Amino acid sequence: xxxxxxxxxxxxxVLAITIGSCVLFLLSSEFxxxxxxxxxxxxxxxxxxxxxxxxxxxxxxxxxxxLFFINLIVFITLRxxxxxxxxxxxxxxxxxxxxxxxxxxxxxxxxxxILGTTAYFIIKNWNPDSGISFFWVLTMKMSAGLxxxxxxxxxxxxxxxxxxxQLKITSMEAAENDMFIxxxxxxxxxxxxxxxxxxxxxxxxxxxxxxxxxxxxxRLLFGFIIIGVFLVxxxxxxxxxxRRIYLYQIGFLKDKLKEFSLGNADLTKRIILINFDELGELxxxxxxxxxxLSGDFSELRDMVMKLKYxxxxxxxxxxxxxxxxEVQAESASEISDTMARFNEIMTGVNLNIDTLLKFVRDNAxxxxxxxxxxIAVVEIVKTARTKTNENKKAVNDGLDTVSQAFEKTIKMGVxxxxxxxxxxxAGETTERIDEILRSIEEISESTNMLAMNASIEAAHxxxxxxxxxxxxxxxxxxxxxxxxxxxxxxxxxxxxxxxxEEAVLIAxxxxxxxxxxxNLSNSAKAALEAIFSNFEQSTAIMSEIGGIAEQQGDSVRDxxxxxxxxxxxxETIGSxxxxxxxxxxxxxxxxxxxxxxxxxxxxxxxxxxSLANELQEMSEKLTHLVSKFxxx
Numbered sequence: 001x002x003x004x005x006x007x008x009x010x011x012x013x014v015l016a017i018t019i020g021s022c023v024l025f026l027l028s029s030e031f032x033x034x035x036x037x038x039x040x041x042x043x044x045x046x047x048x049x050x051x052x053x054x055x056x057x058x059x060x061x062x063x064x065x066x067l068f069f070i071n072l073i074v075f076i077t078l079r080x081x082x083x084x085x086x087x088x089x090x091x092x093x094x095x096x097x098x099x100x101x102x103x104x105x106x107x108x109x110x111x112x113x114i115l116g117t118t119a120y121f122i123i124k125n126w127n128p129d130s131g132i133s134f135f136w137v138l139t140m141k142m143s144a145g146l147x148x149x150x151x152x153x154x155x156x157x158x159x160x161x162x163x164x165x166q167l168k169i170t171s172m173e174a175a176e177n178d179m180f181i182x183x184x185x186x187x188x189x190x191x192x193x194x195x196x197x198x199x200x201x202x203x204x205x206x207x208x209x210x211x212x213x214x215x216x217x218x219r220l221l222f223g224f225i226i227i228g229v230f231l232v233x234x235x236x237x238x239x240x241x242x243r244r245i246y247l248y249q250i251g252f253l254k255d256k257l258k259e260f261s262l263g264n265a266d267l268t269k270r271i272i273l274i275n276f277d278e279l280g281e282l283x284x285x286x287x288x289x290x291x292x293l294s295g296d297f298s299e300l301r302d303m304v305m306k307l308k309y310x311x312x313x314x315x316x317x318x319x320x321x322x323x324x325x326e327v328q329a330e331s332a333s334e335i336s337d338t339m340a341r342f343n344e345i346m347t348g349v350n351l352n353i354d355t356l357l358k359f360v361r362d363n364a365x366x367x368x369x370x371x372x373x374x375i376a377v378v379e380i381v382k383t384a385r386t387k388t389n390e391n392k393k394a395v396n397d398g399l400d401t402v403s404q405a406f407e408k409t410i411k412m413g414v415x416x417x418x419x420x421x422x423x424x425x426a427g428e429t430t431e432r433i434d435e436i437l438r439s440i441e442e443i444s445e446s447t448n449m450l451a452m453n454a455s456i457e458a459a460h461x462x463x464x465x466x467x468x469x470x471x472x473x474x475x476x477x478x479x480x481x482x483x484x485x486x487x488x489x490x491x492x493x494x495x496x497x498x499x500x501e502e503a504v505l506i507a508x509x510x511x512x513x514x515x516x517x518x519n520l521s522n523s524a525k526a527a528l529e530a531i532f533s534n535f536e537q538s539t540a541i542m543s544e545i546g547g548i549a550e551q552q553g554d555s556v557r558d559x560x561x562x563x564x565x566x567x568x569x570x571e572t573i574g575s576x577x578x579x580x581x582x583x584x585x586x587x588x589x590x591x592x593x594x595x596x597x598x599x600x601x602x603x604x605x606x607x608x609x610s611l612a613n614e615l616q617e618m619s620e621k622l623t624h625l626v627s628k629f630x631x632x
Contacts, residue, residue: 007082010159014078017155018071022109025148026063028230029140030054032199036223039131041212053130062120066112073108074156077101081163095169095176098160099276102153102180109152113145114138136202143191143198147234150191153180154241161248161274170270170287178276181245188242192235203227249279253286257474260481267294278457282450286475289447293440293482300436300489304623307429307496311615313422430497437486437493444482451476492618499615506607 034040034053045053077100080093117138121128128137180187203224207213213220252271259269267290271283455472 006163007085010163011075011082013159014074014156015071017159018074018105018152019067021148021151021155022067022070022145023063025144025151025234026059026113026141027054029144030056030059032202032227032230033130033132033137033140036203036206036210036227037130037132038206038210041210056129058120058123062116066109066116069112070105070108070152073104074101074152077104078160081160085163085166091167094167095173098157098164099176099178099180101156102150105153105156106146106149109145109149110142113141117141136205139198140202143195147191147195147238150188151238151241154184154188154238154245157181158241158244158248161245164274165272169273171284172273172276172280176276178280181275182277184242184245188238192238196231196235199227199231245275246279249273249275249277249283253279253283254470254474256286257478260478267297282472282475285450289443292443296436296440296443300433303429303433303436307433310422310425310429430493433493434490437490440486441483444479444486447479447482448476451479496615496618499611499618502611506611 031054034050037045037050037053040050040053078097080090081097083089084091084094117134121134121137126134130137206223207220252274256269256271270287270290273280273283451472455469455476459469
């Protein structure tokens with residue numbers, strides 16, 4: 001059904017309400033004044049005469065004029081609302097039409113009732129057909145007009161409630177204070193009391209003055225029953241309709257709180273304001289709370305995602321670091337194997353050097369054995385040259401391996417420092433989460449205080465504020481649940497902060513150990529470079545020995561000189577190999593320390609990986625808690 005059809009029906013309903021309430025109470029007033037009429041009783045008028053008195057043409061004309069002006073004012077006031085529903089125009093004016101309408105109806109209807117009654121008496125030259133005085137007629141018409149206008153205002157307000165839903169109002173402006181709805185209970189009670197007191201007063205006046213009361217006592221009882229039933233039905237009906245206004249707005253609050261109690265925490269939804277009264281203020285406060293809570297949870301969600309990303313980076317870096325340590329451990333193992341082979345070769349070389357020295361000494365004692373000794377020396381020199389070349393290659397390989405280990409140690413130190421920095425950033429992120437949680441806690445406390453104030457106001461209102469007290473209690477429960485959720489999140493955040501601090505300490509310790517490993521690698525590299533330099537010298541010496549041995553094969557004359565030179569060279573070689581042995585021992589010690597460092601680094605990395613896994617689990621739990629709230 002389109003908006004134009006809806007608006008057309010609403011206009012018909014408004015017309016029926018204004019006509020019905022006005023005609024009902026005015027004609028009821030005329031009916032009572034005709035059937036409980038002292039002048040007609042004295043004339044013994046029949047029921048036909050009394051009915052004719054009720055529907056006097058002049059009275060009907062005045063009622064029609066009153067209805068015309070009342071409906072004119074009502075439709076002019078409601079025009080912005082109808083324009084918005086049909087053409088989406090004048091939204092700001094449409095918001096406040098129901099604020100102005102009740103007072104317009106009250107003022108216009110009371111004014112016309114007073115002026116119409118006065119005009120009627122002037123036309124009748126202050127001597128009306130009913131014989132009732134101006135005071136009683138004016139008082140009854142004013143009381144009937146008052147309750148009729150209150151009826152019209154309440155019914156039209158109920159009728160326009162569903163139309164106001166389409167305005168989707170979620171907050172109140174300063175000028176949107178609906179005094180009629182805010183104090184409707186007092187206005188309804190006042191109009192009902194005036195109406196009842198006026199007609200009961202007239203009934204008392206009639207009972208004391210009518211000549212038929214003493215002759216026909218049943219007539220008095222019948223009149224009292226008619227007036228009593230009319231007054232009670234009118235009053236109860238108005239009170240019931242007034243209660244419907246209260247229940248309509250509070251129904252939105254109850255539905256929203258029920259939705260939250262079922263776990264559907266959609267922070268994007270807002271309560272639509274229908275009435276600009278205390279319930280409207282409460283709904284506006286609730287909407288403001290939801291908006292602020294939505295912003296806080298959105299920021300909390302972003303912080304959690306950043307924290308989760310940082311934890312993933314830490315976890316990935318731990319895996320990469322563990323892989324680097326494994327490669328370094330394998331390199332250290334290869335170096336150890338190389339050094340073992342190197343020691344074996346060194347042992348063989350030392351034996352060869354001892355043999356060489358023995359041959360040189362024997363050559364000095366027995367010249368006849370020079371040729372045989374020279375041949376043996378040549379062979380030994382060749383063997384020594386071969387072994388020296390092998391040693392040179394082994395030391396060169398060890399130097400390359402140590403260089404690789406040194407580069408990986410540097411990379412491991414950089415990774416550990418990067419991990420420490422990322423973990424520190426994650427720790428700073430948790431500080432922002434603490435601020436958000438404190439903000440949410442303050443909001444919960446403010447909401448709880450608002451609920452307490454609302455409960456106090458509801459207690460002051462008595463029975464009329466019973467439903468308001470239920471809403472206040474539900475809001476207080478919501479604030480308690482929010483506080484409990486904040487406490488749970490705080491526990492998780494504290495655990496995350498503690499884990500982050502431990503991760504920072506472990507990452508820093510790992511960085512220090514990596515630096516120590518780097519220093520040990522430097523020492524190992526320097527020792528191997530010294531060994532390599534000595535091997536180059538040994539190779540040159542062994543080449544020189546080979547040349548001398550070959551010359552001895554050509555000329556025995558030079559045996560003695562060669563033997564002396566060989567003795568000196570052998571001593572030099574012995575000294576060089578002693579230096580090489582010391583270097584090998586230093587390398588072995590460095591490799592042992594490096595292996596220990598790798599073992600310690602492996603332990604730290606395992607602890608870091610374990611902490612990263614715990615942090616990841618905590619971030620998942622925190623993400624799950626935040627995901628229960630819809631805020632976008």
